[in-house]
Amino acid sequence: MKNSPSGSADGHVTVVGAGIVGTCSALYLQRQGFDVTLVDRDGPGEGASSGNAGSLGVASIPPGSMPGLIWKLPGMMTDPLTPLAVDRLYMLRSMPWFMRFMWNSRRAKVERIADARNALLSRIFEGYQPLIDDAGAEDLIAHQGKLHVYERADGLARSAYALEMRRRRGVEVREMNGDEAREMEPALSPIIKGAAFFPGVHTVLNPLRLVQDFAEHFVRRGGTLLREAVRGFEIGADGPSRMITDAGGHDVDKVVIAAGAWSKTLAKQMGSNPPLEAERGYHNMITDPGIKIGTSITSNERYVVLTQMEHGLRVSGIAQFSGLHSEPDYALADRVLENARVVVPSLEGKVDSKWSGPRPSLPDSLPIIGPSPRYPKVYFAFGHDHVGLAAGGITGKLIGELVAGRPTSVDLTPYRADRF
Ligand SMILES: Cc1cc2nc3c(=O)[nH]c(=O)nc-3n(C[C@H](O)[C@H](O)[C@H](O)COP(=O)(O)OP(=O)(O)OC[C@H]3O[C@@H](n4cnc5c(N)ncnc54)[C@H](O)[C@@H]3O)c2cc1C
Structure with a gap:
């Protein structure tokens, strides 16, 4: 990764999926200095992120x-x-998913998973507060x-x-x-x-509006928001070079897959097959x-x-x-x-x-946050099960740090893509 002399990263990142995870990632990538395109086939937040129970659940460790x-x-x-x-x-x-899920119920494994969930959930406001302050969204938090x-x-x-x-x-x-x-x-x-x-x-009083406020702020800061469905990527020797959408195609450099439950097909194209x-x-x-x-x-x-x-x-x-x-x-x-x-x-x-x-x-109740094992310019941020709202902000922060080549605030080992 090349950093500019000022210390801010340069280059372009395409984030697929404008749910809470993708939108927070896009904002943190911008904060790192990247030029960012955020693409979603629907409006921001209209996937799982719109209808959740609103809980910023530090207690959702189990x-x-x-x-x-x-x-x-x-x-x-x-x-x-x-x-x-x-x-x-x-x-x-x-x-097969349920077999893996049950296999993770061994006490020693449960404790390790709980630590890794806690590493994200104990940092909910470390992730969110800067974004909430920037977007002026404090009224949404009870x-x-x-x-x-x-x-x-x-x-x-x-x-x-x-x-x-x-x-x-x-x-x-x-x-x-x-x-x-x-x-x-x-x-x-x-x-x-x-x-x-x-x-x-704490509670988000309107999870959809939170993502929408964040996405508006992303655009105000110069980000590009595309309403297009991603069909796949053209893959060259170094990984994806072009993103194919229902509206045509776009050249890509770095890519973040944050398409929530729809991430599997896109991850497969990048050589991974997450359960x-x-x-x-x-x-x-x-x-x-x-x-x-x-x-x-x-x-x-x-x-x-x-x-x-x-x-x-x-x-x-x-x-x-x-x-x-x-x-x-x-x-x-x-x-x-x-x-x-x-x-x-x-x-x-x-x-x-x-x-x-x-x-x-995912069957071990942990998301995948990290680089694609196959392509160095591709990153994954999906699989947040019941805690994606809570962990969206900190995931975005981690993705920003990771793509910029900086030390990450949390050790990403438990969330790596090749653990399955
Ligand atoms: C009933 C319910 C209650 C919940 N309660 C809570 C809670 O209280 N607290 C909590 O922390 N979590 C809760 N969750 C979980 C939380 O909502 C999810 O973990 C979180 O929304 C996942 O966010 P995401 O950004 O990964 O996915 P999503 O919000 O689903 O976003 C993915 C986006 O990718 C887009 N996309 C997908 N494929 C493509 C493509 N090919 N091209 C373009 N765009 C694409 C979709 O349109 C979508 O907007 C709840 C979930 C449910 C269902």
């Missing part, structure tokens, strides 16, 4: 695959209460904490390992009984027997829900999340494995709502909109 999962998973695949929905036809195709609620009397005890895993890594956790939880959130049902409050978890699955989630938006909540609420047994957004209450959940190109099944959004109404019975109001989008998920 990976998806935890000790004991191997015994629970078969039941989860059939129990309508759980968030897991596996399409029967797709089950066979996703089996510092209100997150409440995990339990219906089972032994819920907290059963979560002891996951809670302790967070505490050991510096996350503040306040355990409370059902009455204390209802004092905090009066809308909670009497069936709630206990809760864990995470005061350090990336689309883990589809759903939400309902209710403008007039008849309740007011002061913190984001997650039901530990029903895996639904209630978040007060700037434009209404968002009720989200579900992890559906049915392939990236399957049609959404909005009955699953209804299931999310039914479960939320058990936790917060006074939740009413008409659903204004339903949404579905794919989390980009």
